[in-house]
Every structure is written in C-alpha cells, then in structure tokens.
Amino acid sequence: MPRFAVSDMRFSGFAFERGLIILIALVIIMQSLVLSGSSSSLESDHLYIVGLSNVEQKTVSKVSVGYFGLCIRSGQSVDCKKDLKSLALSVGSGLSQTSMLKYADAYRSDVLFSGFLVGSIALSLICAILLATFPGWHEDEDEITGSIIDVKPFPSRPVVQVAHVCIIASEMFAFIAALWQHVSAATFIALINATDSIAKPHIGKIAVSFVWLSFGLLCLCHLGIWSIQVSMSVLDRLVSDGGSESEGEIAI
Secondary structure (H helix, E strand, C coil): CCEEECCCCCCCCCCHHHHHHHHHHHHHHHHHHHHHCCCCCCCCCCCCCEEEEECCCCCCCEEEEECCEEEEEECCEEEEECCHHHHHHHHCHHHHCCHHHHHHHHHHHHCCCCHHHHHHHHHHHHHHHHHHCCCCCEEEECCCCCCEEEEEECCCHHHHHHHHHHHHHHHHHHHHHHHHHHHHHHHHHHHHHHHCCCEEEEECHHHHHHHHHHHHHHHHHHHHHHHHHHHHHHHHHHHHHCCCCCCCEEEC
16 A cells, blocks of 8 residues: 655644534534524524614614524513514513514514525534544554554545535535525615614624634635545545555555
C-alpha cells in the first residue's frame, strides 16, 4: 500500500474532518435556536423572526413571532404559545383579538415555512455522521525503514461523495431558508408600516444573523469536503502513475 510523506499538519492529532464536524455542529445549534425562538418550549422573546411593538397601548408592549409560536410581553412578563388560539386561552380572548396579534399570527401561519431549515439540519446531521466514520491517525511500521510512523488511511470514496452531496443539499436548503426568512420579514415590515400606525415592526437581528451565518459555515464545510475529494483524486493519480493499484495512506 503506497504512502505519501507530508509535513506534520495534524495539530497534535486534530483531524481536518473533526473541524468540519465542529462547524456543522455550530450550524445545527444556530438553526435549531432559530426554529425554537419565540416558542412555548423556549419561553423567551429574545430570539424571533419579526417583532411588533405597541406604540399606544401598554397592555401588550411587544409581540414576537417565531417559526413555531408567538410571544407577548406585558411589562416584565413574557407569555409564549404556539398560536393565537392558545394565547386567547392564556391572556383572554379580547386581548388576543388585537390587530397586532392577528398580524403576527397570520405571518407565522401563512408565510413562515420551517421545512427548509428542518431539511438543512437533517442533511447536516447525516453529513456529520459520515465525517465521523473517516479513519483517524494510527501508528504503523514503515515497510522500507522499519521505523514507527503515523498513518492516516484514506476515507471511503463513496462515503466522501455522499457526504459531499448531503452538505451541498443542506447548503441549498439553508440558503433558501435564509432568503425566504429575510425577504418575507422585510415585506411584512413594509406592509405593517404602510397599513398600521399602532404597531411598530422590526426584524429579529439575531435570527437573521444566525441563518446567514449558518449558511456561510455550510459553504466552508462544502469547500472542506470538496478539498478532501480533490486531494484523493490527486493522490490516486500519483498512485496510478507509480503503477500501484490500491488506495493509499498519508504517512508522517
């Protein structure tokens, strides 16, 4: 089995694919937080897609809209429910029928779509699992010198290809989700500004930052897996030129 000597770039045993797994984990965390923002499970109105502030009434000072719920803030108290009907049971039917809450619930139920983010999370998770199956570094005896060297076998080519396809699909889903969320929120804010003088809309900066940052990290992961494929192709060509037939190993 051919081995190719490279400089010591392992950073004390830290494998390149482990870095990609960490980036994917960050993506999954950020996308999950965006999905759970302003929902009854999180019970917080700090992470939301759009918010509506009441400039006249003090009963409800702010309404936050998330993918799976609504949050209303009255003074220092925050109440989060999955929809307007649940809020009506919690805060009273009269309060829940205010125009600000109806706007927020209509945007959540009719415009927001969580499927792209859920698909991106699932595909990213599959890619991370595949990356975790890559073989790591281990000690072996050099066939020529007899000395002990560190060896890293190449990962399975089909596994690398499937991981590459998964990260590309996840990247596309993340981009569509980020673009959909951004454009729909901007459109909703423009409509509220044009039709309602009581509600003051604003976009959720944290949610916007998280979806676009997760897309950027997925682009980095895409480049990382693509570089692994290119490296394998180059080394395979070197093996073919040297008259060998089997998969190689990187040795230090």
